Amino acid sequence: MPGEVLIAYATKYGSTAxxxxxxxKTFEEEGVAVExxxxxxxxxLGDYRAVVLGVPLYNARMLRVGRRFLARHLRALAEMPVEVFALGPLGDEEKDVIVPQKQLDRSLRRWPEIRPLSTALFGGVIDQSKLRFPDKHAPPLKQFFPTTDVRDWQAIESWAIGVLDQLKPKL
Ligand SMILES: Cc1cc2nc3c(=O)[nH]c(=O)nc-3n(C[C@H](O)[C@H](O)[C@H](O)COP(=O)(O)O)c2cc1C
Structure with a gap:
């Protein structure tokens, strides 16, 4: 449908999805059609008016399918409004965010053609019962037992509303 915003996500275990x-849901409640x-x-990307990309950090960079999406659609993304959010930090203190923020910034610098109107970094999830090989054996993850979920739903909703304010005039 013309005028739709694409909300595209990369995910391995579902938390980014x-x-x-x-x-x-926030976009739809505000009357903006999304896919x-x-x-x-x-x-x-031809029929979309804007793209919101969600991607988790894995091994110090964006998940590979997210990077592939950026590479494959580079030309179109360079010409349209883009917003990016990432999941990564597994603690909710300031110190937990420093390294993931650098990882996200470095990862995005690979595509200078894409200039997101805003980027956000949200806390992520580790659910030991879901992890598959080899993630299951990554030693730094053992401390997050059995499940750690530091997604801040209020921060996520606030970011979505801010993004809508940015995008609405462009739709
Ligand atoms: C094997 C593994 C490696 C990870 N590496 C990083 C990392 O380098 N930096 C980071 O900030 N988060 C890292 N994380 C945390 C993930 O970004 C977080 O768990 C996220 O919520 C996963 O998203 P998904 O459920 O959509 O796959 C890692 C998680 C796993 C399981």
Missing amino acids: EVAAAIA LLDVRSVRD
Whole structure:
């Protein structure tokens, strides 16, 4: 549908997809039509007016399918309003965010053509019961037992509303 905003997410264990769905819900409640898709299902950006990309950090950079999405759609993304959020930090103190923030910034610098109107970094999730090989054996993750979920839903909603204010005049 013309005028739609694409909310595309990369995810391995689902937490980023859930944040993307919450952002989509906020957009819809504010009367903005969205399409919510896994990045791997996006064929063409031609009909969208703006893109919100959600991607988790893994091993110090954006998850590979997220990077592939940026590379594949680089030309279109360089010409349209783009907003980016990432999941990563597994603690909610300031010190927990410093390294993931650097990882996100460095990862995005690889695509200078894409200039997000805003970027956000939200706390992530570790659920030991879901982790598959080899993630299960990553030693730094052992301390997050059995489940750590530091997603701040209020911060996520506030960011979505701020993003809507930025995007509405451009839709
Ligand atoms: C194997 C593994 C490696 C991770 N590496 C990082 C990292 O380098 N930096 C970071 O900030 N978060 C890292 N995380 C945390 C994830 O970004 C977080 O768990 C996120 O919520 C996962 O998103 P998903 O459920 O959508 O896959 C890692 C998580 C796992 C399981």
